Amino acid sequence: MFVVRRLLALVGVLFASSFLVFSAMYAAPGSPENFLVQGRTVTPEVLAAIREQYSLDDPFFVRFWNWLTNVLQGDFGQSLTNRQPVGELLAARLPTTLTLVLLAAIIIAVLGIGLGIAAGVRDGILDKVVLLGSSLGFAVPTFFAALLLMSIFSVGLGWFPVFGSGEGFFDRIWHLALPALALALPSAAVVARITRTAIREERDSEHSVMATARGVPARIVLKRHVVRNSMLPVSTIVGVHIAGLIAGSFVVEYAFTLDGLGTLLVGAVQRKDFAVVQAIAIILVAGFGIINLLVDLLYKAIDPRVGTKQES
Amino acid sequence: MMLDIRSLSLSIAVDGGPKEILHDVTLAVGRGEAVGLVGESGSGKSMTLRSVLRTEPRNATVTGAIALDGVDVLSLKGEPLRQLRAHQIAMIAQNPHAVLNPVLPISRYLVEGMHDAQGLSVAAARLRAGELLEQVGIDGVDRVLASYPHQLSGGMLQRVVIAGAIAGKPSLILADEPTTALDVTTQAEVMAILDDCRRELGMALLFVTHDLDLAAAVCDRINVMKDGVVVETGVPDQLRDHPAHPYTQQLMDSRPASIMWSPSDGSGE
Amino acid sequence: MKRFAARMGPIGIVAVVIVAIVVFGAVLAPLIAPYDPTIGSVTQRYLGPSLEHLLGTDQAGRDIFSRLLWGARSSLVGPLIVVSITAVVGTALALTSVWWGGFVDSAISRVLDLLFAFPNLLLAVLAISVFGASLTTAAIALSIAYIPYTARVIRSTALRERNLPYIRSPQLQGISGLVITARHLLPNVAPLIVTGATINFGFAMIELAALSFLGLGVQPPDADWGLMVSSGQQSLISGYPAESILAGLCIVITVASLGYIGERLGGRSAAGRKA
Numbered sequence: 118m119f120v121v122r123r124l125l126a127l128v129g130v131l132f133a134s135s136f137l138v139f140s141a142m143y144a145a146p147g148s149p150e151n152f153l154v155q156g157r158t159v160t161p162e163v164l165a166a167i168r169e170q171y172s173l174d175d176p177f178f179v180r181f182w183n184w185l186t187n188v189l190q191g192d193f194g195q196s197l198t199n200r201q202p203v204g205e206l207l208a209a210r211l212p213t214t215l216t217l218v219l220l221a222a223i224i225i226a227v228l229g230i231g232l233g234i235a236a237g238v239r240d241g242i243l244d245k246v247v248l249l250g251s252s253l254g255f256a257v258p259t260f261f262a263a264l265l266l267m268s269i270f271s272v273g274l275g276w277f278p279v280f281g282s283g284e285g286f287f288d289r290i291w292h293l294a295l296p297a298l299a300l301a302l303p304s305a306a307v308v309a310r311i312t313r314t315a316i317r318e319e320r321d322s323e324h325s326v327m328a329t330a331r332g333v334p335a336r337i338v339l340k341r342h343v344v345r346n347s348m349l350p351v352s353t354i355v356g357v358h359i360a361g362l363i364a365g366s367f368v369v370e371y372a373f374t375l376d377g378l379g380t381l382l383v384g385a386v387q388r389k390d391f392a393v394v395q396a397i398a399i400i401l402v403a404g405f406g407i408i409n410l411l412v413d414l415l416y417k418a419i420d421p422r423v424g425t426k427q428e429s
Numbered sequence: 430m431m432l433d434i435r436s437l438s439l440s441i442a443v444d445g446g447p448k449e450i451l452h453d454v455t456l457a458v459g460r461g462e463a464v465g466l467v468g469e470s471g472s473g474k475s476m477t478l479r480s481v482l483r484t485e486p487r488n489a490t491v492t493g494a495i496a497l498d499g500v501d502v503l504s505l506k507g508e509p510l511r512q513l514r515a516h517q518i519a520m521i522a523q524n525p526h527a528v529l530n531p532v533l534p535i536s537r538y539l540v541e542g543m544h545d546a547q548g549l550s551v552a553a554a555r556l557r558a559g560e561l562l563e564q565v566g567i568d569g570v571d572r573v574l575a576s577y578p579h580q581l582s583g584g585m586l587q588r589v590v591i592a593g594a595i596a597g598k599p600s601l602i603l604a605d606e607p608t609t610a611l612d613v614t615t616q617a618e619v620m621a622i623l624d625d626c627r628r629e630l631g632m633a634l635l636f637v638t639h640d641l642d643l644a645a646a647v648c649d650r651i652n653v654m655k656d657g658v659v660v661e662t663g664v665p666d667q668l669r670d671h672p673a674h675p676y677t678q679q680l681m682d683s684r685p686a687s688i689m690w691s692p693s694d695g696s697g698e
Numbered sequence: 699m700k701r702f703a704a705r706m707g708p709i710g711i712v713a714v715v716i717v718a719i720v721v722f723g724a725v726l727a728p729l730i731a732p733y734d735p736t737i738g739s740v741t742q743r744y745l746g747p748s749l750e751h752l753l754g755t756d757q758a759g760r761d762i763f764s765r766l767l768w769g770a771r772s773s774l775v776g777p778l779i780v781v782s783i784t785a786v787v788g789t790a791l792a793l794t795s796v797w798w799g800g801f802v803d804s805a806i807s808r809v810l811d812l813l814f815a816f817p818n819l820l821l822a823v824l825a826i827s828v829f830g831a832s833l834t835t836a837a838i839a840l841s842i843a844y845i846p847y848t849a850r851v852i853r854s855t856a857l858r859e860r861n862l863p864y865i866r867s868p869q870l871q872g873i874s875g876l877v878i879t880a881r882h883l884l885p886n887v888a889p890l891i892v893t894g895a896t897i898n899f900g901f902a903m904i905e906l907a908a909l910s911f912l913g914l915g916v917q918p919p920d921a922d923w924g925l926m927v928s929s930g931q932q933s934l935i936s937g938y939p940a941e942s943i944l945a946g947l948c949i950v951i952t953v954a955s956l957g958y959i960g961e962r963l964g965g966r967s968a969a970g971r972k973a
Contacts, residue, residue, distance in 0.1 A: 130812060144828050258924075258950075260911045264931060272935055363820075367819065372911075394823075394827045401817065402815055
């Protein structure tokens, strides 16, 4: 069945990706343990511990297998910089990143689709504004949006905090509001544009025109034929962009100094703490894959033509 | 006359000035009459139909008069226009796959026409949908009602469209090349159903086609159109034997020399 | 030339001019920049715009205008590398895939599917963690991430063309696949490659700037727009947003212009594409 096939494909891709992430370490020049240590002077005991942790004495595939089975059980190894189990570090940081991504996703969907529909349905000032906004909006990098918003609303007006993630539900949302907006902005611009285009195309589609020609009231034509059908391409794009939030979140977390997976990753890369990098990479790839799968399934649920052989 | 089109002109605004699509078109359809509108693609025949329904393109300028049962169609807007479209006119277009919304099942298409447009209750509409499908000769009504457009053939879909068209017993049916997209056998079947239903319910038909023979078989009168102008009007026999306009002669000459249908046979193979 | 102008429209012409200015600024930076971008005097910090410093100075006393000019170089070179590699390798893979079909096509598609599973920035970050932070590493890693998108687009167009007579008949005559591909398939997908490259350039610019912003791309004290947005952040919080805002605006204007040009060339909205 369709779902099963896609799930298997996802598992396959994740397996291959984990292999890629794992073997990346070996791509660097020099021996693996030297790479992991990165030229820091360490005692022979530490070197031995590293060899042990990564089973560097064993053949390659055994190492990979050990690593993979550990990961699947939640053991991501130890951070080189502070000796903490990576798993704990991740668990502490996950909520912030998840909340951030969720907030941004909601903004993209609501703002992007909402503005797109409003612009597509009427030919007015709002339409011109949305057109202009989306043509520029997609070109605004997330990090710049972050700084702009910070400059105006945090530094300038003082309405929002400049850094940190806050404690407690509402405080957290207040702290994550600007970052989420910055993260969502370029994607929302794209979604608004695509939605507007899709709505305009559906307005002129034969089934919409014919529905009007049959005397179906305008509001129903709009709802059932124009908006409903335009959601097909729109949902795909929204899904793609939400999946893309995963990468974009690093940047925003860094700009606002949030305690999320992104800042952890950037720090780990700078300090060459490879165990952390590997762990976060795997989690992000898995998240990305799952979101993409959900998008595909959602599309299938909306469009009855998908998966059948005959397409009109 | 039930439908009276007088001096209808239509132009579209394109880069470089307005382009005239229809020029001074005048034709009429009597109650219960079948009138043909024959011409090649680009002759403006489809646009004429769209003007009656007021679904011409947004950037079109229309002048002239279209009267349906005495009502000036061109001046209607809003609710009166919607009522006209729901109760008095129905259109059958060329490509049923495009006419039906691909993500909605057939039942929804029919119920939409009867409930949302014509005001029947949902329950009554559902019941009637089944009856209508039987009337157009569809077996396995329940299966068809639950199907999506991509699961059915063109011929089947066209029957569904016809069912939807006759649901409100309109006084006028506008048919825009209803069988052109279908294969020959299906064409004959669908034409037969259309003709039968029409006669049974006494509906008038304005039938657009490029096929002169087909028009001759079905229509009481035929208008020949070329480049946005009606060049000749007459009964099929007259057009065949004594075409007044050279273009009509051209159309006659370019027909495949196979079966000559005589209007008195009605439709048939 | 006149046809090109007509195709671009009035806004498009403005976009082309903007891009031209940026490119000239970058190329001529050594000649026209009034100051060395990396040297600044602490006594000259945070000066406002003046005749001596057209756009003022940053927190280290460096002339912002000079830094923007010099920064244009890395901000343009990086995406250029990305787009070139992506276009060449992506097209090569797509055409090979289409020509040979069967096993080769499946194998290549599997590899590309694997790349699709990685968010672009993540692939770049992974490569940087292994090979070190620099513009080159980032650019190459990003190219690898972009290749599947280009390859997929080219492949579907080439697939349509492949079975048409003008390709099949030379093949039946025994002419080598390489020649047919080069002489017949390639010209037909060329416009697609150009449009894709234009739009990808903009995305690459943003993603490379993001990497520099994170400290993983261009390294200080080099000037780079993305890096400037980052290094200007503290100043911004202290109330001197000039460096960050101006550098960011440069990015926005350049990418928006490129996007508009790509849209006019290809007929589809740049705001509707994802790298």
